Structures are given as C-alpha cells and as structure tokens.
Amino acid sequence: MRGAFGGLARRRRPEAYLYRQVFRMPMRPADILQSYAIVMTLGLVLGLLAGGFPILTKEISMASLAILMTLSLSTVRIGEARVKEHVGHSVWSLLLNYGALSLLILAMGLAFSKELWPGWVLMAAAPSAISIVPFTSVFGGKTTKALFSTAVNYVAALALMPVMTVLLIGSAVDISSLVESLLILIVLPMLASRAVAKIRMGKRTNTALINLSFAVLIFAVAGANRSAFLGNPLIVLAISAAAIMRTFGIGFATELSLRRAGMPKSERIAYVLFASYKNLGLTATMAIALFLPIVAVPATICIVFEVAWVIFLTRYYRGVSESPIRNPPGGAAWSG
Numbered sequence: 387m388r389g390a391f392g393g394l395a396r397r398r399r400p401e402a403y404l405y406r407q408v409f410r411m412p413m414r415p416a417d418i419l420q421s422y423a424i425v426m427t428l429g430l431v432l433g434l435l436a437g438g439f440p441i442l443t444k445e446i447s448m449a450s451l452a453i454l455m456t457l458s459l460s461t462v463r464i465g466e467a468r469v470k471e472h473v474g475h476s477v478w479s480l481l482l483n484y485g486a487l488s489l490l491i492l493a494m495g496l497a498f499s500k501e502l503w504p505g506w507v508l509m510a511a512a513p514s515a516i517s518i519v520p521f522t523s524v525f526g527g528k529t530t531k532a533l534f535s536t537a538v539n540y541v542a543a544l545a546l547m548p549v550m551t552v553l554l555i556g557s558a559v560d561i562s563s564l565v566e567s568l569l570i571l572i573v574l575p576m577l578a579s580r581a582v583a584k585i586r587m588g589k590r591t592n593t594a595l596i597n598l599s600f601a602v603l604i605f606a607v608a609g610a611n612r613s614a615f616l617g618n619p620l621i622v623l624a625i626s627a628a629a630i631m632r633t634f635g636i637g638f639a640t641e642l643s644l645r646r647a648g649m650p651k652s653e654r655i656a657y658v659l660f661a662s663y664k665n666l667g668l669t670a671t672m673a674i675a676l677f678l679p680i681v682a683v684p685a686t687i688c689i690v691f692e693v694a695w696v697i698f699l700t701r702y703y704r705g706v707s708e709s710p711i712r713n714p715p716g717g718a719a720w721s722g
Contacts, residue, residue: 419594422517423693426597429604430690434616438609444674447606448570451671454599455575457592458516460582472534479535479660480542482640483514487661490636492554494628495684498621504555505681508669509688511550513543513572515663518656521696525703527655535660544572559676567675571668600667607670607686610679625684629691637662637695651706662695664688 418424439446488510495506514536522532548564608615615622640661644654666685673682 419597420590422597422600423697425601426604426689426693429601430608430686433605433608434612436605436609437612438606443606443610443679447603447671447674448567450599450602450606451571451667452575454596454603454667455516455571456578456582457596457599459575459579460585460587461519461592472531475531475656476535476538478657479514479532480539482657482661483539483664484542484546486640487632487636487664488550490632491664494632497628498624498684501680502625502684504677505669505673505684507551507554508672508676508681509664509666509685511543511547511554512665512669512672513539513547514660515665515692518659518663521659521699522656525655525699527652527659532656532659535656539660540572540576544568547572563676567672571671603667603671604686604689607674607679607682610674611683611686614680614683621683622687625687626691628684629688632688633662633691633695634698637699651703655703658699663692666692 418428491506491510495503495510498506516536519529519532519536523529547568548561551559551564552561637658641654641658644657645651649657666689669685670682670689673679673685
C-alpha cells in the first residue's frame with residue numbers, strides 16, 4: 387500500500403518527490419548517496435581531514451568530473467524542447483550567466499592576489515551548472531526552457547571558455563592543455579552522454595553515481611588545498627564573503643527585479659538560477675589541470691554557498707505565490 391501511495395505521489399507531484407530525494411535527511415545509510423548536500427559536505431570534510439589523494443590528484447579529478455558530466459548530461463533530452471519557442475530564453479540565460487554573473491566574478495577576483503586570479507577567471511569562463519535543469523523542476527519552473535538554455539550554454543562555452551581564459555590570463559595558459567581539458571571535460575561527456583541516455587538507469591542509481599563522483603572530486607580538490615584552508619582563515623573568510631555576493635546577492639537581486647517587472651514565478655526561476663550558478667566542479671578541475679591546486683580554492687569555497695543557496699531557494703519558492711509583485715504606476719507587465 388505504501389509503495390502504491392509513493393508511486394501516486396511521484397505522478398501527481400514530481401517536483402515534491404525530487405525535492406525529498408535531493409534534500410531530505412537520509413534515514414538509512416543507503417540514502418546518504420541520494421543527498422547532494424550531505425555527500426558534498428562529507429567529501430569536503432573528509433578531504434580536509436585526510437589531505438586528499440596522495441598521488442594522481444589531477445587525473446582522479448578529471449576522471450570523476452568526466453563521469454559526473456556524462457551522467458548529468460544523460461538526463462538532458464533536447465528533443466523535449468521546441469527550438470523556436472526557447473531561443474529568446476536561451477539568449478537571456480546566456481547574457482545572465484556569461485554577462486552579469488561572469489562580470490561580477492571577475493570584478494570580485496580583482497580584489498584578491500594574482501595567485502588566485504586564474505581561479506576567478508576560470509569560474510567566470512565556465513558554463514552554467516547542469517543541475518539548473520532539475521532544480522528548475524523542483525522549484526516549479528519551466529524545465530524545457532531551462533533544458534534548452536543549458537544546452538546552448540555548453541555549446542557557447544566551447545568557444546567562450548578558451549577565449550576568456552587566454553585573454554584574461556595570457557601566456558600563463560598552456561593552449562594545448564586547455565584544449566585537451568575542454569575535449570575531455572566537455573566534448574567527450576556530451577558525446578558519451580547520448581549513449582548513456584539509452585541505458586535504462588533508475589533515478590536513484592543515477593543520482594547516487596553523480597553524487598559519488600562529485601564527492602570524489604571535492605575530496606581531491608579540498609584535500610590538495612588543505613594547507614590553504616586551514617592555514618589562512620582570513621582568505622577563506624574573504625572568499626566566503628565574495629561567494630555570498632555571487633550567489634545570494636546577484637541571485638536574489640535577479641529574483642526581485644524580475645518579480646517587480648511582472649514576470650510570473652514559473653518563468654523567472656530558471657533566470658534566477660542562470661544568474662547565480664556556474665559549473666564549479668569544472669572550474670576546480672580545470673584549475674588543477676592547468677595551474678596549481680591553490681587556484682581551485684575559490685571554486686571549492688563557492689560550492690558550499692551554492693548548496694546553501696539551493697536550500698534557501700527551495701524554502702523560498704515554496705512560500706512564494708505565482709502572482710508577481712504589482713507593477714509600479716506606468717510600469718509595463720512582463721510580456722516575454
């Protein structure tokens with residue numbers, strides 16, 4: 387009977403079911419791998435305690451991210467989206483992610499040492515997080531638009547990421563290593579994901595493998611920077627303050643602006659996520675692959691605040707009605 391009611395709940399309220407799978411506190415050991423927040427925390431804490439992997443940190447990081455990207459992209463089915471209906475959305479999403487958010491990240495990066503500057507550049511040059519698609523569904527947004535815009539974001543990243551990296555970092559970047567990393571971490575997963583998508587893999591299995599791959603990546607990156615985290619708390623605090631601005635600050639500013647412009651909740655959710663989410667796993671891995679491990683510190687710290695931002699949005703959107711804030715006198719309602 388319980389199983390029947392569980393199936394009914396999944397059919398009637400899929401977003402509520404997904405929320406419980408992603409954010410609920412696990413009741414059994416097997417459920418731990420279903421919680422993104424808990425697995426990320428375990429990877430971070432264990433990495434700082436153990437010091438990460440003794441050897442092959444770069445190789446393990448790249449392998450775990452390639453697996454993570456492949457599994458995540460396997461859930462993206464472009465055939466579900468109608469191109470003509472979503473072109474405008476993808477353009478605005480690209481402007482928010484590579485325009486507003488990237489500029490804010492670069493501006494904040496200027497306040498830190500030259501040693502960390504490449505880490506901020508790589509973060510600004512990275513595409514949006516793939517998790518924007520399921521999170522849009524969880525919060526009650528239009529998933530097909532988020533799905534199509536994410537695909538466009540990653541195609542654009544193949545050109546934007548190397549161009550931004552070379553222009554803003556210069557000769558310190560090994561072009562051949564940069565191209566190789568992009569092929570391994572973006573192009574290969576995009577191709578492999580189409581084959582994985584044909585495999586009948588349960589949602590729990592897919593989620594567990596994604597979270598486990600992410601935990602391995604965080605364990606490696608955090609462990610490699612153990613001395614930076616524990617030996618320089620002021621830098622950690624400064625980066626944490628910047629992380630709050632580039633997630634909560636710009637994200638909530640986007641939410642309020644679009645709400646006041648008259649955009650319905652279901653329309654603005656994806657925009658808020660594109661304005662506040664980068665693929666930080668890719669950022670951290672590229673930092674280790676191209677530079678020293680310390681360059682990955684900004685991305686590693688920002689991951690913690692992106693998780694906190696998702697948890698906040700989950701509670702926030704549950705209490706927000708579909709109706710937007712009434713427009714001020716003379717203001718035009720959102721028509722797009």
